[in-house]
Amino acid sequence: MTDRDPASDDATSTDEVSLHDESLCARGGWFDEFTTPPSNPPLYQTTAFDLHGVEHLEAVTSGAEHGYIYTRDGNPNHAAFAADVAALEHAEAGAVCASGMGAVSAIFLSHLKTADHVVAGRILYGRTSQQLGELQKRFGIEVTFCDANSPETLGAAVRDNTKLCLVESVSNPLMEVVDLPAVIAAVGEVPVVVDNTFATPCLFRPIDHGAAMVFHSASKYLNGHGDVMLGVVAGNSHAITKVRRITSLFGLNANPFECWLASRGLRTLPLRVRQASQNALAVAKFLEGHAAVSRVYYPGLSSHASFGIAQRLLPHGAGGMVSFELQAGEAGVRPLFRRLVETIPFSPTLADVRTTLSWPAGTSHKFMDPDERRARGISDGLVRLSVGIDSVDDVISELDAALNQLP
Ligand SMILES: *Cc1c(COP(=O)(O)O)cnc(C)c1O
Numbered sequence: 001m002t003d004r005d006p007a008s009d010d011a012t013s014t015d016e017v018s019l020h021d022e023s024l025c026a027r028g029g030w031f032d033e034f035t036t037p038p039s040n041p042p043l044y045q046t047t048a049f050d051l052h053g054v055e056h057l058e059a060v061t062s063g064a065e066h067g068y069i070y071t072r073d074g075n076p077n078h079a080a081f082a083a084d085v086a087a088l089e090h091a092e093a094g095a096v097c098a099s100g101m102g103a104v105s106a107i108f109l110s111h112l113k114t115a116d117h118v119v120a121g122r123i124l125y126g127r128t129s130q131q132l133g134e135l136q137k138r139f140g141i142e143v144t145f146c147d148a149n150s151p152e153t154l155g156a157a158v159r160d161n162t163k164l165c166l167v168e169s170v171s172n173p174l175m176e177v178v179d180l181p182a183v184i185a186a187v188g189e190v191p192v193v194v195d196n197t198f199a200t201p202c203l204f205r206p207i208d209h210g211a212a213m214v215f216h217s218a219s220k221y222l223n224g225h226g227d228v229m230l231g232v233v234a235g236n237s238h239a240i241t242k243v244r245r246i247t248s249l250f251g252l253n254a255n256p257f258e259c260w261l262a263s264r265g266l267r268t269l270p271l272r273v274r275q276a277s278q279n280a281l282a283v284a285k286f287l288e289g290h291a292a293v294s295r296v297y298y299p300g301l302s303s304h305a306s307f308g309i310a311q312r313l314l315p316h317g318a319g320g321m322v323s324f325e326l327q328a329g330e331a332g333v334r335p336l337f338r339r340l341v342e343t344i345p346f347s348p349t350l351a352d353v354r355t356t357l358s359w360p361a362g363t364s365h366k367f368m369d370p371d372e373r374r375a376r377g378i379s380d381g382l383v384r385l386s387v388g389i390d391s392v393d394d395v396i397s398e399l400d401a402a403l404n405q406l407p
Pocket of ligand 1: 216219229
């Protein structure tokens, strides 16, 4: 210790100067407390939180004091994003997960055990179906896949041991809109879980219709900038407490930076979803009139099987996702993607701010048996567009130019 200057009352800086370089470095990076809070939420990129002592630990653990202990169990950036999504979904609480698939795992692991039964839509996000298949084969959970367009079929599949019913609000890649009130009426007491990734709470709020839980791949619209892997579940406090216990125990929790980015993305969600929906409707109408296109799947078009349900349940827009079949079939896919590579890139995700293309038969639904895939309406010449918020005039002229050159 160096002698303190008696005129100085700044004990801290004198102590710091006395530290060895190793300690200065190892304990560095801090700033003094200040009274001007940041205008934007800080990132809590920390593994753990310091405690004043054992009493403090006990107070935080018991909930007497609001605090955090270890990021796998909780972090302010998790809490901020989960609370905002829960509020948007009209849910009591929310929980974040490392990805959309993490959210699916957390829901299943927290609400099912061996010999329980699940009723699920037949057309689901590919990995969700695969995960259910895995639970069936390896963990003794029974699953019945049913046509989600037929609520009676879902209802008829319910048994004494049915613990969950799983559907997507807007299905991938044919954009079928589930008649959720009819499904909920048909399955009775069975809690209905909805993947609301494609619709977002800006267009559809499953909990308002009686769903028990909602989840999202926040990697898609909620973040909306194509730079995050994140999942989120919303529901009542009891269900979310169970989900949080599993995310912590099984290590499914998110990372604070992803939550911080997604919170930033969420700020513009209503603007992005509204614009993407408007743009998608214009693109769908354009495609419907193009000679190189044989069929368009967009629930905002009167030609779509879900048009009536969409008019009733999605009055603010049918979303940004459009699929279409090429007149040339699979033979048209490669040339189309090659011609659009500089403008509307092939990107096997969705809900980026820019418009992107995907090929369901070769990406999201590749794992399916090809005959079964075709039987379910996912043809080899089906192309999926995620319409962004780039200029719809540009998108249409780029698509037009590429489609006009197809054989
Ligand atoms: C992407 C997606 C998922 C999986 O989410 P990840 O964040 O990729 O794990 C689940 N459901 C739907 C509808 C999706 O589009």
